Amino acid sequence: MGYEELFPGMDAKWHANATKRFASPFVDVPTDRIDVDPIILSHAAVACGFTIRDFYEKPELGIHCVGYISHLYDLLAVTHWFYSLPWCRELGLTLQYKDTLPPISTGPIISEPGQVDNIHVPDVDELMKGHTLPEFIRMYEYVAKNLPMTLVPISYGFDIVGAAAELCGVENFIMWTFTEPDAAKKLVKKYTDTSINGADGLARKFGMAMLIVGSVLANNDIFSDETTKEYSADMMRYYVDQSFRRGAGPQIFYHLCGNHETDYKVFKDTLIWSPFTVFHVGYKGKEVFPSSLLKQEFGNMATIMGSVDTKIMINPNPKVVYEQSKMQLLGGRDSPKGYILGNSCECPPYTIPGNLLAMVKAARDFGTFGTW
Amino acid sequence: MDIKIPDNVKEVIGKRGIKEADIEAVVKEAESSNKKLVKNGRNLAKKKIGDVLVYVDYDIDKGVLSKHAKVNSAYTHRIVLQHIVNADGPSGWTCAHCNEAAAFGHVQMEYMTVKRNGPAVVCAKCGDSWAEEYLATKTLAAVEGLFEKKRA
Ligand SMILES: [Zn+2]
Numbered sequence: 265m266g267y268e269e270l271f272p273g274m275d276a277k278w279h280a281n282a283t284k285r286f287a288s289p290f291v292d293v294p295t296d297r298i299d300v301d302p303i304i305l306s307h308a309a310v311a312c313g314f315t316i317r318d319f320y321e322k323p324e325l326g327i328h329c330v331g332y333i334s335h336l337y338d339l340l341a342v343t344h345w346f347y348s349l350p351w352c353r354e355l356g357l358t359l360q361y362k363d364t365l366p367p368i369s370t371g372p373i374i375s376e377p378g379q380v381d382n383i384h385v386p387d388v389d390e391l392m393k394g395h396t397l398p399e400f401i402r403m404y405e406y407v408a409k410n411l412p413m414t415l416v417p418i419s420y421g422f423d424i425v426g427a428a429a430e431l432c433g434v435e436n437f438i439m440w441t442f443t444e445p446d447a448a449k450k451l452v453k454k455y456t457d458t459s460i461n462g463a464d465g466l467a468r469k470f471g472m473a474m475l476i477v478g479s480v481l482a483n484n485d486i487f488s489d490e491t492t493k494e495y496s497a498d499m500m501r502y503y504v505d506q507s508f509r510r511g512a513g514p515q516i517f518y519h520l521c522g523n524h525e526t527d528y529k530v531f532k533d534t535l536i537w538s539p540f541t542v543f544h545v546g547y548k549g550k551e552v553f554p555s556s557l558l559k560q561e562f563g564n565m566a567t568i569m570g571s572v573d574t575k576i577m578i579n580p581n582p583k584v585v586y587e588q589s590k591m592q593l594l595g596g597r598d599s600p601k602g603y604i605l606g607n608s609c610e611c612p613p614y615t616i617p618g619n620l621l622a623m624v625k626a627a628r629d630f631g632t633f634g635t636w
Numbered sequence: 637m638d639i640k641i642p643d644n645v646k647e648v649i650g651k652r653g654i655k656e657a658d659i660e661a662v663v664k665e666a667e668s669s670n671k672k673l674v675k676n677g678r679n680l681a682k683k684k685i686g687d688v689l690v691y692v693d694y695d696i697d698k699g700v701l702s703k704h705a706k707v708n709s710a711y712t713h714r715i716v717l718q719h720i721v722n723a724d725g726p727s728g729w730t731c732a733h734c735n736e737a738a739a740f741g742h743v744q745m746e747y748m749t750v751k752r753n754g755p756a757v758v759c760a761k762c763g764d765s766w767a768e769e770y771l772a773t774k775t776l777a778a779v780e781g782l783f784e785k786k787r788a
Contacts, residue, residue: 287786291750472778508755511774514782533724537742539752539779565721565753601752 267325268410270312271332279413282341289567289602290540298597298631299604300623301340301569302577302611305347306366307620308333310613317363320347323403331411337617338624343407343414346476349427350420351458354386354394357430364613373433377440377447383431385457388465397465404470417470419463419512421456421503423521425496426481428455438486441495449495456499463503463512473512477503478519479531480609485523493530504536515540518566521609523547528561537565544569546608552588555596555603563599570596571608572623577615582622589626597631605631638704639663639694649710652773658685662692663705673729673738673757673766678708680729682766688712691772713772714780717765718744718751720758729766731759738766745776747783754779 285295308329309319319326327345334340347366353359356374359367374380391397400419407415428451429437440448459477466473482496500518507513516538520528524545531543543566545553555570562568570592576584589605596603605627611620639660641649649659666672666681673680682691693708723741731738738757743765745754754776756765767776 290752291748291783291786293787505755508775509770514754514775514779533722536755537721537753538775539745539747539750539754540782541753 266410267322267328267406270325271328274331274335274411274413276413278335278338279341282335282338283413286341289604292602294633296632298593298627298633299340300338300606300627301604302572302607302615302620302623303609304330304334304337304339305345305610306613307611307615311617315363316365316613317361319345320367321361323399324406327403327407328411331407331414337620341414342416343411344416344418345403346418346420346422348422348480349430350396350400350422351391351455351462352427352430354391354396355383355431355455355458369430373436374431375433375436377444380432380447380451380454383451383454385454386461388461388468391458391461391465397462400466401469416515417466417473418476419459419466419473419507421459421463421475421477421500421507423478423480424456424459424499424503425452425479428452429481431455434481441487441491452495452499453502456503457506460503460506460510463507464510467507467510467512473507474515474517475504475507475513476517476519478521479524479527480519480521482527483520483522484525484527487527489527489530492524492527493534497530497534500531501534501536508536508538514538516542518543520544521546523549524553525549528553532562532565541566542569542604543567544571544606546571547573552592552608555592555599557595559596559599559603563596563601565601567602567604568596568599569604569606571606574607574609574612577607577619578612579619580616582616582618585619586622586626589623590630593626593630598636603631637663637667638702639707640704641707645707645709652711654690654710654712658683658690659692659707659710661685662690662710663694663707666692667705669733671733671764674732675729679705679732680766680768688714689717689767691766691769693769709769711769711772713767713776715745715747715754715776715783717756717767718746720760720763720765721753723758723760727757729757731762731764733764734759734761736761745779747780748787750783750787 306316306319331343479496662683721742723739725740727740729738741758
């Protein structure tokens, strides 16, 4: 039995409207309301009775859960599935699946800066024989067959600095940024070059590949603005530029999770902006990044995505979620190149459905075009 | 000036729906106005012909009695490049008209009445902008396709 037999089919009428809503911020065509993208990952599996481990271990099941539950929650018309360590297996790490977590690295890590030179960047052909690319291709082929109207092939550069840091251990990496910056930078570049080859491979297979790349480990909790620029923003630019040259894009999702108190300023004149770019920031200090500030700083560059704090998604208090959603919607809904309401990061696996639906209710109440 | 188009380039431009007369028009205008990008002897010129912007990438061979243009490639896009949004990195190109380094940056782009930003090579002095071949034939071609689909 295939996973597709576990789910009722998608309602074509719902999907047609959700597709228009999804296109709306990019093409200036107002639809019923602002879109909500809570960045659902393993919550989709949990909501359908599966486990977090099932979500990551069985990508076809995981992405079908995302498509199914997005429909029921009235969210995006497109599907996605990912984890934070793509391309790491090809660079020497072993990943272990966990019952309650996304896959984690069990090493082996490199411990000497000199070992960075020995890391081989796999080319597209080598990636085709690796783990990450065949897994994504298999999954998108499943979507093309079973949920074709939701298909967007996405290549993940993901958290370039965070994933590169896993190759030597995060503590070592942070230390190297002070003591061995050349080795630390070279490591990030090797991870990025591998991700670019991955985007190339996916674009060759599907004729396109949306790019998702972020700055998660590189944030103001550990880095200065200058360090975030050097290690993260500059390499995000390099990733997108090189991926475009290889035929990936033009859609980009920039995901800045974590505390970007002041370093958000380094991204505007560093990143590459395409007509189909979404820019998202999680936190400013300990608070959610205000959508009003996001609009002011980035609203003229791209479509922006505001944040509802993931921490409140697991508290039994839908009113708090509703009020924060309202505040963010009022701050960002008239952004000149469109607004999407999101969570500050992945919505937690055990997100309370009443909270998630509070975001959707707020979007209906305060995100209806023509009422502001 | 004579314009030479090698057979392999003829094949490419044929597939892209570009006429040899278009190429001649682009090169002639660029050579008389000096409005073009240059890099190590390479030239990149553009001209609006009908609904599309036609670009020609060419070298100039100077003989004893005359010079001729050898075409390396030609391509088009329909999206309209408007004002410069920012200029944030080196492009390697020089704006021949201004004799100034052109930057890698962003311009406002308009297609089907929608205005969004996109990358381009820009000259901050004269305000002109250009899309390199990879950008026009891959990224902007996909952008045009998405706009057509999403506006439908
Ligand atoms: Zn100029």
